[in-house]
Amino acid sequence: MMKVFLLYPDQDFAPSVPLPLNVDDLIQDLSLNILFKAMAQGDKFLFQVTHQVVLSPLDEIALILYRQDILKDCLKHPDVVRQIYQIPLEFLERKSKRWLWGFSRRSAPTSILSGARELLEASLDLLRQLRLIADQNVNTFESQGFHRFFTMIQRELDDEYLALVERHVQQLHFPHGVLLSAQLGKGNEGSGYVLCYPNDAGRNWLQRLFASRSPSYSYTLHPRDEAGARVLGELRDRGLARAANAVAQAAEHIESFFNVLRWELAFYIGCLNLYEQLMALGEPVAFPQPMPANERRFSCAGLYDITLALTLGKPVVGNDISADGKSLIIITGPNRGGKTVFLRSVGVAQLMMQCGMFVPADSFLSNLAIGLFTHFKREEDRKMERGKFEEELGRMSTIVDYLTPNALLLLNESFAATNAREGSEIARQIVSALLEKGIKVYYVTHLYELARSFYGDNVFFLRAERLPDGRRTFRLKEAGPLETSYGVDLYRKIFGAEKQGNMTR
Structure with missing residues (x-):
């Protein structure tokens, strides 16, 4: 599991946690909106995050020092931190432009699988960028939080894993159609539908040409047989259900990771914005x-x-x-x-x-x-x-x-x-x-x-x-x-x- 842990050492930040009941008085009496606007620099999302984090004070010294060390790394390497922050932003931009994952998990398995596959495709090169940044900076950043984050990225997104994901994504396009296995159940109805690897998977053209083949029977639908196409689609969905669920879980995990990364880094980006303004003022x-x-x-x-x-x-x-x-x-x-x-x-x-x-x-x-x-x-x-x-x-x-x-x-x-x-x-x-x-x-x-x-x-x-x-x-x-x-x-x-x-x- 990929966890960010840049605001807490052992948990994600929960933006839905209620703020103190006196938050309006604090904002008015301490003129905090001036501070939030300086940190946000016109970005509504940064304003929302800084507002939430600053008004959710910690009451443990160890947690405060944990964030301080991470912020010190950010001040030493602002370009790297901003580069990391751009990765979840790019992911969300791609998702928005392609209308990815804009449906319910109650949709048909074919639709779920298609959307989840495209979302994984949109994230692959971004995950590689993140892995490259981790490789380049794991020994440069000094804080416990960033060191854990970079080593986690290296461990979870190694070359073998990324190559496997890319290969599975290509297979999920089903360039040679969908191969299913099933059994006859009660009343001769189909049951136990399972998605199978193609028989020729992993073979070169010569092996496919001379490979022995078991006898098979086929049936071709007429192009205008709408009822038959509908039944065939239902059979396809039955076979894809488990695969669609697995791919959807993987896609949701990637999306959740990018969302949390965006949320937690946004606070430090706000701190960088504020720091740069204060340095410009000579404060x-x-x-x-x-x-x-x-x-x-x-x-x-x-x-x-x-x-x-x-x-x-x-x-x-x-x-x-x-x-x-x-x-x-x-x-x-x-x-x-x-x-x-x-x-x-x-x-x-x-x-x-x-x-x-x-x-x-x-x-x-x-x-x-x-x-x-x-x-x-x-x-x-x-x-x-x-x-x-x-x-x-x-x-x-x-x-x-x-x-x-x-x-x-x-x-x-x-x-x-x-x-x-x-x-x-x-x-x-x-x-x-x-x-x-x-x-x-x-x-x-x-x-x-x-x-x-x-x-x-x-x-x-x-x-x-x-x-x-x-x-x-x-x-x-x-x-x-x-x-x-x-x-x-x-x-x-x-x-x-x-x-x-x-x-x-």
Whole structure:
């Protein structure tokens, strides 16, 4: 059996597995469609695959490292990987153009056999191409996944096997007609129909000329005997039934193999597309270090928001953070200082790490999350049937129903739709309960009382940097919250720096 096993070491990827129930929130809050479009480059199938794989995070370190090693091979040998990917695409193109295999297995055996035979014919040269690529690269690729894949191709598609398949396909054209054997059953009806090799199979013309022949009887149908032709066709179908079933199984196996190969390689093709764009922008990438979910680990260097970089088409500011041992990270500071951008960069990097990709950073280390959830503030719109604060509480209630220990929750200005005192108290109680249940929380907030209430050993504080003249660097630094609403910034934005200077004089 030919198995691809490029996403898992022991099973095929199942595209029909349901995605997490909070997938729409993740896509909206983390701007993931920007990432998917960059990976797909206009290809709808690549978009579908990357969407499915990225939003199906792994929770085992060994599986993540398995994919990382395969992706490293892809980055070293992109031309070979793209060449392999073209093989299943060519197979599907041929199938589409020739209308192959477009019928049910309940069709007549003659039709099944004809379609399956043509599908095998269409795949033979592609299988040879795949075998040639395996021979040329089996010792070049270093990952366990690709080495297993290439050695499997060499073993399953050796020269003897391919020659045998080609010979059988030619015989299934029945250039000398169909030879059947049968027995007489009850009521002198035919039974035990078996497809036989032609008597002259394997003989040269001289052997066929002088070979002894057993006596035979023949009957020739009149060209206009439609009833006789129909009966003869039924007899032919009886004899071909077992052969048609066997050939159909072989054809289905080949088609299934090419479909899985296309699916699993599509993810790595998407990664190659993304990598090439980031290199063109001059942005770094790194292969992250996943740590056990029950540990509280997080450190990064140069972590940036990949969706922002792709949108702007230029490098963006990254952050250097070391927050190991912390279950709660609180981010405060002035508006438009990079807080939400950082929160989004954490969420996207976590997803990319847990699907086996590189991440947008110089380095990145984090514990696994058993589920990633987001609770970002929503702009009020006409579709909202409830007030903003009630809507926030409703979404939080839904999230809590699905949270499990060692999950990761990203909160962005949550519970800010009410007054500061009420919002701080509600948020404090919710976050405290989450921490008791083993949930890791990142919280962007301007609620000073909330942030101050969590001073302690298990909390890490970040603040968006603001220079003395009010300019933002869009970097975060380790610092506690300030008891300020940055009213001077608002005044300067509305009235200008000159009036603000006159006011201070």
